Amino acid sequence: MGRYSAFDLARHGVARNGWPRAWHNHDLRRAYDVVVVGGGVHGLATAYYLAARHGISNVAVLEKGYIGSGGSGRNTAIIRSNYLTPEGVRFYDRSLKLYESLSTELNFNVMFSQRGHLTLAHNDSSLRTMRWRAEVNKLEGIDSEVISAPQVKELVPYLDTSSEARYPVLGALYHPPGGIIRHDAVVWGYARAADSRGVHIHQNTEVLGIDVAGGAVRGVATSGGKVATPVVVNATAGWATLISDMAGVTMPITTSPLQAAVTEPVRPFLGPVIVSGSLHVYLSQTDRGELVFGSAVDPFPSYSMRGSLDFIESLAGHVLELMPSLAKMRVLRQWAGLCDMTPDYSPIMGQTPVEGFLVDVGWGTYGFKAGPVAGEAMAQLIAEGKTPELIAGFSLDRFMRGELLGEKGAAAVGH
């Protein structure tokens, strides 16, 4: 596999002979050392770090559709690390650091734009939580501070910061390293880099069953045939329960759609990512000039990915509350992705009662930003056989021990 470079670009531009495929199709082997279920950023990152850091390249990534067709291609691509608990902050900051160097590491431009991230406070209690978050962030060495309404206005001139607003802006938590990224490029970059190190990516290959005997994983039945393997990683989002059921592991998960929408492109006018927890909305302007809006998950569990009119109606109302000048913007499309919600708004990572059946699931509405660190940690777990300290708190048995994590305050809505 050739390296992408300016020279390469010029050479292909002159020769016009097309680009080589970034990753390849393979026949399904009869056996793999590791089978990863789910070809999104989590699954592909796990496969990549297994091959790149630990020399384990006899790995298959099974994807029932095309890679990045699930949550990795449906999220709103926001990256940040200004969480509430020290564990959460450390974890997401590791991910942010990996994202910062990802273009170089993968030799693939993932277009990480660190344009800053603003979480608006509309009342005293949320301002208090933001001060708390800022202090925890600073202690952990994260660039994060509470700023006043006039400072917010300076950063985002189009925001309605007047006191006449239904929910006036009192201040904001400002997180300069936060930003947005090209989510498809992250998937493609990991896929290309993993493929070049010998990982097999099998698209249109659905997992139909998991073979468990004597309390340990033996293999996987797929739509392309049977595969023997001692290690299966469930790295799905939306189907975490269904895949885990195949191994006989019950999950504390409910699946709900999260809807998002995008407008027609306009000239750049919005710098930072804007989040309003009180209004249940977050928005950013992409490099192409489109405005991307996201909201909270739908109010009841479902595996349906159909958009709804009441969502776009309430979303539009909330966006206009923040930026009345957007009234004439036209929405191009809306879509939904599936989110596996856990009771404590934290993921479930690591081992399960079935030996060799590992999970990296329950990523709710915050999975994309954690893709690199989750892949790195899962790869380490597989290679070394013991759970890395960084993810020890996310184990499945925390629910049975009653040791839930409290990340709802910073994870729900506040993307």
Add this chain to the structure above:
Amino acid sequence: MIQIPCPHCGERNVSEFQYVGEALTRPNPDGVGPEQWRSYLYLRSNPAGPTVESWFHRAGCRRYLKVERDTVTNEVTSVTLPGRGAPQP
């Protein structure tokens, strides 16, 4: 928008209702250990397909309802009134 035929109020938009959860049988807290109690609190079957759930008609009759729904198509196949106390599956 999906609609739920409330036995009291008729066909109403889902936004009038509050989803409560999968219809579960609460174990007797005095008779079970922490594992079983926490299983009841946290573990869910979360099926892709037909399921039985509890809903609350928040902006209507304010009664709890037993709803049978397909989670893939969102088709509601049956809405009935549970007995007194907690909704039973």
